[in-house]
Amino acid sequence: MVKVITYGTYDLLHYGHIRLLERAKALGDYLIVGVTSDSFDLTRGKINAQQSLMERIEAIRATGIADEIIVEEYEGQKIDDIRRYGIDIFTVGSDWTGHFDYLKEYCKVVYLDRTEGVSSSELRAEKRELRLGLVGNAAFLNKFYRESKFVNGIQIVGLCGKNISKIDDNICQALYITKRLEDLIQRCDALYFITSPVSRFEDIKTALNNKKHVLCESPICVNSSEWKTLKELAYSNGCVLMDAIRTAYSIAFSRLLLLIKGGRIGDVVSVDATCTSLKDLNESEINNKNEAWGSLCSWGPASLLPIFNLLGTNYSQKTISSKIIGDQYDIFTKVAFTFPHAVASIKVGQGVKSEGELIISGTKGYIYVPAPWWKTDYFEIRYENPADNKRYFYQLDGEGIRNELVTFLRCVTNRKSLPNIDDKVSMAIVQLMEDYYNSKDLITI
Helix, strand or coil: CCEEEEEECCCCCCHHHHHHHHHHHHCCCEEEEEEECHHHHHHCCCCCCCCCHHHHHHHHHHHCCCCEEEEECCCCHHHHHHHHHCCCEEEEEHHHCCCCHHHHHCCEEEEECCCCCCCHHHHHHHCCCEEEEEEECCCHHHHHHHHHCCCCCEEEEEEECCCCCCCCHHHHHHCEEECCHHHHHCCCCEEEEECCCCCCHHHHHHHHHCCCEEEEECCCCCCHHHHHHHHHHHHHCCCCEEEECHHHHCHHHHHHHHHHHCCCCCCEEEEEEEEEECCCCCHHHHCCCCCCCCHHHHHHHHHHHHHHHHHCCCCCEEEEEEEEECCCEEEEEEEEEECCCCEEEEEEEECECCCCCEEEEECCCEEEECCCCCCCCEEEEECCCHHHCEEEECCCHHHHHHHHHHHHHHHHHHCCCCCCCCHHHHHHHHHHHHHHHCCCCEEEC
């Protein structure tokens, strides 16, 4: 029996893909199709796939051409697969001619002519780009704008901000600038908010009432009833309302959670996360809580992410300790949680500096993520015997912004939320912020 193997992303499966698979099958008796995973595509800089891995696999399976479907997940896997499955022929489209000649050492390599006049890139191009508007004044918008250029299917068209002095001149020149949200809404399909959580509720409500999708820096707001109102409004209007916590879209962070839930460190008994930074504080921030964005709102959502993902959101008690200046601006906050079978803590600061690490302790070992852990690309599983330790590295381009935008685009395209940050976690983050602003379980130091 002659075994043939081929690989591809197979995004938006079309006639050209099917013809290539048919001709690959004709080369032998048994065809294995390798579908590249989302994470592998991302590490190679391919972040324009419109369909998830499972959608692409199901599309290949539905053709009935493949005898077996596998997932390509890492560099060098082709050689491993050729050896593992006893492959006789490796084949791929002619646009890769010469690129895989190194595989001739292991099997026969055949380059097949592609079907002219159709490609996934052309199909994606036929779809109108999502017009995204930016709302806020933060210098972070410069980085967000630059990273958006790496994502196919999204075009940033405008900016709404009261004071855009922190925004690069070349970006301002490229965008429509306004101080009125209503003017920006008319030009957009979706909006990205990086404004004070205390005062953004009405703006997000306005966007959703105009049936615009919303990507918002977490917390979405600081009041649980307002959160429910926004979620219900998004649902009734067929809109996506998504938390923007870049850590959640890191491949390494996702792998970390899967390993822990798979029992690699036993039962989790403690999660401790620290996120701090030093920044210059001005009078308007310190003395105006409607405009300020203190330590808990700035760093809290990312720090809470591993806790709520691993231990759930039903903690039995908590204590919030904050060093507050001005009008409830916390330059440092520590939150200690007690769960039925575990404990957890976060330390966050803007104006106080500490080691920004994440440590997850279990009954068999622990996971250590070095600073800055929220830009997760590397972590270690450590055991009693150091010889058993494991290290994991996954490239993270754009600090997670690119992956976050790709996920948001998929949500909008499919009109449904994806589970990077589920509603229970989003709600629990908002509830903690509400308790802080209402001085519930709060101790000032």
